[in-house]
Amino acid sequence: MDWGLKNRLSRIIQPEDNRVIMLAVDHGYFLGPISGLEEPQKTIVPLMPHADALMLTRGLLRNCIPPDSNTPIVLRMSGATSIERDILPDEGLTVSLEDAVRLNVAAITLSIFVGTEHERQTLEALSELVDFGEEYGIPVLAVTAVGRELGKKDARYLSLACRIAAEQGAHFVKTYFCDDFEKVTSSAMVPIVIAGGRKCETEMDVFEMVYEALEQGAAGCDMGRNIFQNPHPLAMIQSVRAIVHGNAKPKEALEMYNELKVEKVAAV
Numbered sequence: 001m002d003w004g005l006k007n008r009l010s011r012i013i014q015p016e017d018n019r020v021i022m023l024a025v026d027h028g029y030f031l032g033p034i035s036g037l038e039e040p041q042k043t044i045v046p047l048m049p050h051a052d053a054l055m056l057t058r059g060l061l062r063n064c065i066p067p068d069s070n071t072p073i074v075l076r077m078s079g080a081t082s083i084e085r086d087i088l089p090d091e092g093l094t095v096s097l098e099d100a101v102r103l104n105v106a107a108i109t110l111s112i113f114v115g116t117e118h119e120r121q122t123l124e125a126l127s128e129l130v131d132f133g134e135e136y137g138i139p140v141l142a143v144t145a146v147g148r149e150l151g152k153k154d155a156r157y158l159s160l161a162c163r164i165a166a167e168q169g170a171h172f173v174k175t176y177f178c179d180d181f182e183k184v185t186s187s188a189m190v191p192i193v194i195a196g197g198r199k200c201e202t203e204m205d206v207f208e209m210v211y212e213a214l215e216q217g218a219a220g221c222d223m224g225r226n227i228f229q230n231p232h233p234l235a236m237i238q239s240v241r242a243i244v245h246g247n248a249k250p251k252e253a254l255e256m257y258n259e260l261k262v263e264k265v266a267a268v
């Protein structure tokens, strides 16, 4: 791996423990103003000091994120679909590579849809980003398995999709947690981060998922809704961070969450 690419990647996956907590706020690219991100700046900016990186679109970046911020940016490069049409896998690249450089991003990302009729176009787009990333020293994050179309997301499917992404040259891969997750991480060749998925019923469910994923070889998480849709997002991100970087157990994270949410309420 070339120096520049390694340097950018180490701004995201922290070299001290090889772990990462990213805040994913790119959902609007196909979901519009989803709950929690109606006024993105109000939600995102206070959370940024607790995230190792921010995953988002260029529109959100330019409109809502202060340009003097130091949080590394993972820029979504794919899209051109919406929830209105129910064919989410039909994505293409929507951002020029020059614009990613102009925005001084730490990594670029896109979704791939292995096993759908759009598999080929999304894997070719991944290859295009990897060619560019290798040339200019920008790591590529492949996102696998988003959307209802894919049905069951089990270890067999997720290890297939993650390994294919790594074989195409992705430098790290984002996927969902599942039973036998170690099968996914151990065969992926590159770091795996988990998405949070739909909002879980309880905070403890989130903490247990993150803890288990790390125990089974994940490098961390790239979490969105389970942080920004929580009634106490600031308490939530700090508690997830304590698991990722502080080796906190789920029970300790819950205690932390309960303390922080009270402090926040008291401060208002």
Ligand code: 5RP
Pocket (backbone or CB within 6 Å): 024, 025, 026, 027, 055, 111, 143, 146, 195, 196, 197, 198, 222, 223, 224, 225, 226
């Ligand atoms: C959508 C994405 C999202 O960033 C991803 O789903 C993570 O967010 P969440 O934790 O809410 O699932 O890549 O394509």
